[in-house]
Structure formats: structure tokens, C-alpha cells
Amino acid sequence: MSFSDIGNLIYLPFDEIEPGKPTEAHEYLIRSAANHLESIGRNWVPVIVKETAPDQYQVIGNSFVYAVADAAGLSKVWCIVAEDTPETVATTQILAQEIFPKTNLSTASREEISAALDYIRSQPNSPITSKTSTSLLSRLDEASRQYWKSFDPIKKMGCGITTDLKLKAFEKVFYLTPELRPKTNLSTASREEISAAVDYVLNQLAMPLKGVSQASLVDCLDEAPRQYWENFDPVKKLGCGITTKAKLKALEEVFYLTPEPMPEVITDRKILETLTTQQLKDMAKKRDVKGLSKLKKADLVELLAAA
Amino acid sequence: MSLEQVLRDLPSDATEAVVEHNFSKVFLSTLGFGNLEIFPQFPIGKRFVDQAARKNTSEEDIFLSTRKNPYLYMEVKGRGENLSDENHPNYRRAALQLKQYLLHPDSKTVKWGILTNSNHAQLFRKHGKVIHPVTPCLPLGGNYKNTVNEIKRRIKSPSRALIVAVYNNKGGVGKTTTTLNIAAALTLYRKRVLIVDFDPNQSDLGDALNLKPLNGKVFEALANKEFDVKNIISTYKFEHPRVKEPPEFDVILADEQLVSQKDERELRQQIKFHALRRLLESVQNDYDYILIDAPPNWRIFAQKALYAADVVLIPARHDNLHSLQNAGTAITQFIPETQTERRKFGDAGPIALPIFLNNAFRVTPAQVELMHQAIDKIIRDAKRNCSGFDLKPYFYPKDTQAHRNRKMIGIPYMAFISRADFMHMPAAFAFKPAREQYQNLVKEYFL
Numbered sequence: 001m002s003f004s005d006i007g008n009l010i011y012l013p014f015d016e017i018e019p020g021k022p023t024e025a026h027e028y029l030i031r032s033a034a035n036h037l038e039s040i041g042r043n044w045v046p047v048i049v050k051e052t053a054p055d056q057y058q059v060i061g062n063s064f065v066y067a068v069a070d071a072a073g074l075s076k077v078w079c080i081v082a083e084d085t086p087e088t089v090a091t092t093q094i095l096a097q098e099i100f101p102k103t104n105l106s107t108a109s110r111e112e113i114s115a116a117l118d119y120i121r122s123q124p125n126s127p128i129t130s131k132t133s134t135s136l137l138s139r140l141d142e143a144s145r146q147y148w149k150s151f152d153p154i155k156k157m158g159c160g161i162t163t164d165l166k167l168k169a170f171e172k173v174f175y176l177t178p179e180l181r182p183k184t185n186l187s188t189a190s191r192e193e194i195s196a197a198v199d200y201v202l203n204q205l206a207m208p209l210k211g212v213s214q215a216s217l218v219d220c221l222d223e224a225p226r227q228y229w230e231n232f233d234p235v236k237k238l239g240c241g242i243t244t245k246a247k248l249k250a251l252e253e254v255f256y257l258t259p260e261p262m263p264e265v266i267t268d269r270k271i272l273e274t275l276t277t278q279q280l281k282d283m284a285k286k287r288d289v290k291g292l293s294k295l296k297k298a299d300l301v302e303l304l305a306a307a
Numbered sequence: 308m309s310l311e312q313v314l315r316d317l318p319s320d321a322t323e324a325v326v327e328h329n330f331s332k333v334f335l336s337t338l339g340f341g342n343l344e345i346f347p348q349f350p351i352g353k354r355f356v357d358q359a360a361r362k363n364t365s366e367e368d369i370f371l372s373t374r375k376n377p378y379l380y381m382e383v384k385g386r387g388e389n390l391s392d393e394n395h396p397n398y399r400r401a402a403l404q405l406k407q408y409l410l411h412p413d414s415k416t417v418k419w420g421i422l423t424n425s426n427h428a429q430l431f432r433k434h435g436k437v438i439h440p441v442t443p444c445l446p447l448g449g450n451y452k453n454t455v456n457e458i459k460r461r462i463k464s465p466s467r468a469l470i471v472a473v474y475n476n477k478g479g480v481g482k483t484t485t486t487l488n489i490a491a492a493l494t495l496y497r498k499r500v501l502i503v504d505f506d507p508n509q510s511d512l513g514d515a516l517n518l519k520p521l522n523g524k525v526f527e528a529l530a531n532k533e534f535d536v537k538n539i540i541s542t543y544k545f546e547h548p549r550v551k552e553p554p555e556f557d558v559i560l561a562d563e564q565l566v567s568q569k570d571e572r573e574l575r576q577q578i579k580f581h582a583l584r585r586l587l588e589s590v591q592n593d594y595d596y597i598l599i600d601a602p603p604n605w606r607i608f609a610q611k612a613l614y615a616a617d618v619v620l621i622p623a624r625h626d627n628l629h630s631l632q633n634a635g636t637a638i639t640q641f642i643p644e645t646q647t648e649r650r651k652f653g654d655a656g657p658i659a660l661p662i663f664l665n666n667a668f669r670v671t672p673a674q675v676e677l678m679h680q681a682i683d684k685i686i687r688d689a690k691r692n693c694s695g696f697d698l699k700p701y702f703y704p705k706d707t708q709a710h711r712n713r714k715m716i717g718i719p720y721m722a723f724i725s726r727a728d729f730m731h732m733p734a735a736f737a738f739k740p741a742r743e744q745y746q747n748l749v750k751e752y753f754l
Contacts, residue, residue, distance in 0.1 A: 130719050138743045
């Protein structure tokens with residue numbers, strides 16, 4: 001015989017049991033159920049409790065039964081003593097249908113998403129209609145939801161979920177455990193790696209970059225002398241639509257830089273053109289070129305390229 | 308020890324553990340798997356299948372040690388369990404168990420499942436999400452060699468294609484539209500698909516794609532063994548300026564000459580029952596799916612189509628009682644008839660996939676309730692009239708004894724779908740909402 005009561009059905013005095021999370025059932029249900037319970041006097045469906053101190057218990061599941069027993073005025077109640085771990089408490093409340101079993105959208109399979117969407121659809125005032133549910137399922141299934149930090153990308157899926165209010169229905173059913181998206185080293189990345197990262201920025205991020213063409217951005221980035229970049233500012237000068245700080249930030253989400261030191265002598269016109277006038281001047285000074293103050297950027301490039 | 312001796316020595320009341328210990332390994336080695344290629348109690352998620360096997364491909368790749376990419380599962384039962392009667396609870400439970408193992412995400416590479424109690428053995432094939440028996444329950448008594456050879460032959464040369472007949476003997480339930488769009492959706496998942504328009508009376512399919520029917524050639528192909536099928540296959544390509552690799556699938560169009568040969572008896576004399584099956588077997592390694600658009604009746608063409616199929620997809624309409632009743636009739640009568648015919652040659656014959664509802668247009672709860680009542684009656688009648696045949700899993704695939712779930716698989720009505728007909732292309736290529744519906748449908752059934 002074990003000393004522990006865990007797993008046992010025991011008959012506890014009502015005043016030794018503290019309520020846990022109170023039931024939200026309607027008063028009618030409790031009163032009417034109490035009338036039924038009074039007539040047989042014994043709750044065959046037990047209350048699930050945990051032991052908090054000697055002769056002290058707290059309800060963790062079937063709080064409806066507890067409330068009904070209270071209303072029926074039972075002096076003793078049949079209870080099952082359960083383990084006192086957060087997982088047990090949560091699972092017990094899920095089994096007693098007191099809390100909602102959410103689905104992890106970061107890792108869910110297509111079948112799980114399908115069932116969850118179907119549930120949302122079955123609720124009154126659901127934001128999902130019969131017309132949009134299948135589209136939503138395919139689009140959610142194919143999205144890189146493992147990286148989602150919020151449900152906002154759902155708003156961009158073109159399935160009629162456009163307001164925070166409608167998104168609430170999703171928050172009730174899903175939760176997220178986002179992975180960190182591995183960043184790409186822009187200093188050394190191959191064209192394919194750039195293409196994949198740009199695809200993510202343009203299509204998956206919550207703030208898409210308007211007016212930026214994917215093909216031209218990949219071309220620009222691939223051909224630029226990015227191995228020397230110390231920050232992302234040169235991207236603004238590539239003429240591919242990324243001109244503001246906000247847009248640059250989106251790129252910083254997926255790229256990082258490990259710049260090489262700039263060589264002393266650069267004659268490649270393409271690289272020179274991406275440098276600032278100040279940098280060009282510094283470079284020229286190092287090579288002891290005089291009379292720089294009046295030269296424009298184009299002239300400087302010309303000068304350095306010729307040397 | 309030889310299989311013969313093992314079978315002789317096993318007591319007739321051998322329990323699962325005894326059969327598993329004495330019989331399993333010998334049986335698998337008779338099927339051609341060596342000691343290093345068999346893994347007993349193979350873990351699948353949190354459960355275990357009795358045996359898993361795979362041929363080793365190299366010195367380093369030993370299945371017994373890598374436990375990767377199993378090819379075949381075997382579920383073993385005691386001799387006391389009845390596996391020879393498909394309506395027996397023992398059989399149903401065991402088959403369901405094997406099916407669950409095969410469908411587990413860890414079983415992606417598995418192609419075959421064997422169910423056996425050492426008295427009988429049955430081979431199941433897994434093609435994507437579809438699991439269908441390929442042999443009937445074969446006896447392992449005196450002529451066990453036959454059974455071993457039958458199973459061995461099939462495991463050795465798996466065919467690539469799943470042959471699907473789309474059939475309902477009620478017309479107007481959208482067979483052609485369904486066939487076409489399922490083909491298109493499968494193509495979008497990079498599957499190679501062949502459609503066979505086997506309804507010469509209507510030949511709608513060619514019309515839907517703007518392709519002309521063939522004259523006399525299908526007849527020739529069916530009647531003449533030497534005919535090369537590739538001569539009657541045409542290709543439909545979806546061209547669009549913005550699509551770089553146009554999706555395409557192959558089609559065998561209807562043959563008008565088959566209609567003009569009105570006399571069915573005459574047709575039967577010239578074309579053998581298994582002609583279509585033979586025709587398709589010659590190309591089944593070029594395709595992932597072969598879809599047959601069968602005519603809405605139970606005459607010679609429909610019979611041949613079902614005979615040729617591995618599985619039968621039955622569309623029905625929620626607002627059409629006859630289409631639901633006929634779906635029931637097809638499952639309780641026509642498909643078993645076809646199975647009996649195929650079993651003469653050692654095949655299991657086609658099985659029905661769950662029925663799917665086509666084109667439900669703004670269905671009200673009252674209409675749904677009416678439909679469920681009708682279906683309940685069909686299920687009850689089948690139980691009474693067809694010796695306990697259980698139709699429920701075909702109408703309500705998700706329903707279990709503990710959980711009443713009347714969800715059916717279906718496609719809602721979409722104006723797009725019929726509009727695409729006028730454009731002579733599958734709706735799944737032309738319109739995104741339709742594409743998503745059909746992609747969802749093929750995921751539900753096949754992928």
C-alpha cells in the first residue's frame with residue numbers, strides 16, 4: 001500500500017475542498033443539475049482535486065460538478081486525487097472541457113490545421129466562410145509559419161481575415177512557438193541563398209515591400225560588391241526600390257554582414273561607384289592625389305579607375 | 308527450418324506470440340528478406356508494428372542497424388483470429404490497425420503491408436494516402452507456395468500508377484468535371500496523370516478540353532492485343548504566357564465508333580472483360596495516376612472501367628437522393644461483383660474510396676439534415692439486405708463508435724467550375740479558388 005492518495009477515489013468533506021478555477025456554466029444548468037443530484041445524493045462523476053496540505057484539497061477539474069454539489073448542499077463529495085503538476089492540471093482541465101486545447105500553428109500538420117479551421121467555422125459569427133476555408137487551409141499549410149511571431153500574416157492571405165477582431169478567432173484556437181529564422185550572410189551568400197531570403201522578405205514578412213520587384217532586387221544584390229559592405233546603406237543606392245530606412249529594416253531581418261577590409265587600391269569602376277564621395281576622397285588622399293576639393297564624384301571615380 | 312515445416316508444426320490454436328515467434332521470420336525470409344533486412348517490433352511513433360523489412364542496398368546500408376526507410380510492414384495475429392472473412396470484426400480491427408501503421412508520418416517509404424495469422428495472408432498496397440488490398444485473403448495451407456509466389460511477385464515489381472475509376476451510375480453528378488479537375492490538381496503537385504474517357508456516349512471530356520474524339524482507335528486498342536497504346540494518347544497542355552513550365556497531362560479520348568457498335572452482345576464478343584485493364588497495365592509505369600471517367604450505367608463500359616480500377620471514387624450530390632442511393636448500390640453490389648471477377652485471377656479487385664459530395668450550392672441546415680436522414684436509411688437498408696454490409700465508413704469516413712462525426716468530403720458549388728467549361732480548360736488551372744478546392748480534395752484522398 002502506498003501512502004499517497006494520488007489516483008484514489010475518496011469521499012471528502014465539502015469544506016476541505018477549495019474551489020479552483022470557477023465554472024462559467026449558466027446558473028440554470030447548475031440549479032437544474034443540483035435538483036437532479038439531490039434526488040440521488042451521490043456524485044458518480046467525481047471532482048478532480050489536488051492535495052494542497054493535510055486535509056486540504058483544491059479543485060483542478062470538473063469544477064461544474066463541484067459547483068452543482070455546492071448548490072445541492074452535499075456535505076461530502078466524491079473526488080479523485082490527481083498529481084499536482086502544471087501539466088496534469090492543464091490536461092485535466094482540457095479533458096473536463098474547461099480550457100480550450102489549442103493547436104500549435106508553428107508545427108501543426110495539414111490535418112490538424114484543417115480540423116482547427118473547421119472548428120472555427122462551426123462557431124457562431126465565424127470569420128471563415130465556406131468559400132474561404134479551403135483557400136485559407138492551403139495558404140496556411142504552405143506558409144512558413146514556423147517563423148511567425150504573430151498571426152498578422154494571416155491578414156495578408158487574401159481570405160477575408162483583415163481585422164484584428166477577426167484574427168481573435170484564430171488566437172483562441174492557435175498558439176505559436178516561433179523558430180528564429182536563420183539569417184543569411186550577405187557578404188558571402190550565393191545567388192540562390194539571396195534569392196531564397198529575398199523571397200521570404202517579399203512574400204512572408206508581415207510588412208511586404210511595395211514596389212520592389214523580386215527579380216531585380218536579387219540581381220542588384222548579387223552583382224553588388226557586397227563583400228566590402230559594412231552596413232546595408234549601399235542597398236539604397238542600387239536603384240532597386242529599397243530607399244527608406246523601414247524597407248532596409250526588412251532586409252536586416254534576414255541578412256547579416258561580415259565585411260572584408262577594403263583593399264588599398266581599387267580600380268573596378270563598379271565598386272568605386274557604390275562608395276560615397278568621402279570614401280573616394282580618402283582613398284585618393286592615400287594615393288597622394290592633390291587638388292581633390294573641387295572634383296565631383298564622377299570625376300573621382302574616373303581618376304581612381306584610371307590610376 | 309522451412310516454411311512448410313513451420314506451418315505443419317504450429318498448433319491450430321497458436322496465439323499471436325507463438326505465431327510471431329515461429330512463423331514471422333521464416334515467412335519473410337521465404338519472401339526474400341535476409342536476416343539483416345528484417346526488424347521485429349519496429350517503432351512507429353509510440354506504437355510498434357510486428358515486423359518491418361527492406362532490402363539492403365549496400366554494405367553500409369543495413370536495415371537492421373539503420374532502421375531507416377522501411378519498405379514493408381507485417382502485422383501478425385494469432386491463429387484463433389478470423390482473417391478470412393472481410394466482414395468479421397477480427398479482420399476489420401486488424402486491417403484498420405495495419406492501415407494506421409501504414410498511414411503514420413514515419414511510414415512515408417513503406418509501400419506494402421501484409422496481414423497474416425499464418426493460416427491466411429493478405430497483401431495491401433500503399434499508394435500515397437490510399438491503401439488498398441491487392442490480393443484476396445490467400446490460404447497458407449497445402450498450397451502455401453502459390454500464396455508466397457503471388458505475394459513475392461507483386462512486391463518485386465510494384466507498379467507506379469494508381470488506377471482510379473470515377474463512377475456513379477446516376478448521371479449529372481459531375482463525374483467528368485471531377486475527373487478533369489482532379490487530374491489538373493494532381494498535375495500541379497507534379498504527378499504524371501493519364502485520363503481515360505471511357506464514356507463514348509457523351510465524350511464530354513474531349514469537348515471540355517477542345518480535343519476531338521478518336522475514331523475507331525480505342526476499339527482497335529481494346530480488341531487487339533498487339534496495339535501500342537501510345538498511339539491513342541494525346542497530351543493536354545495548359546499554356547499561359549506567365550507559366551514557365553506549363554502543366555500537362557495525358558488523355559485517351561472517347562471513341563465514337565464504340566457507340567455505333569450498338570449491339571452490346573457483339574461488343575462483348577469482340578472485347579474481353581479485362582481488355583481495359585490490360586491496356587492500362589502496359590502504361591502504368593509511366594504515370595502516377597490513371598483516372599477513368601466511367602459512364603453512368605452498369606453496362607459493358609462501366610463494368611470494364613471498374614474491372615480495370617484499383618480504387619473507385621464515387622461522386623454524389625447532396626440534393627439528389629438517387630445519386631446517394633446509387634452510390635450505396637455501387638458499393639454493396641457492383642464493386643463486390645467486380646471483385647469476384649478479379650479474384651478468379653488472384654487479384655483483390657477494386658475498393659471504394661469514401662463518397663464525396665459535389666456542387667453543394669448554399670446548403671441550408673434543413674437540407675443537410677434531410678440528406679443525413681436519407682443516408683442513415685441507405686446505411687440501415689444495406690445492413691439488412693446485404694448480409695450486414697457496413698456502408699457507414701464510405702459515407703462518414705471520420706465517424707467512430709466513440710465519436711459521432713458526420714463530416715463528409717465535398718466540394719462547394721462554384722460558378723468558376725462551370726465557367727471554365729466554356730473556356731475549354733479545367734477550372735483548377737483557370738481559377739485560384741477552384742484550384743485550392745481541388746488541391747484540397749486530392750490531398751484529402753491521394754497525397
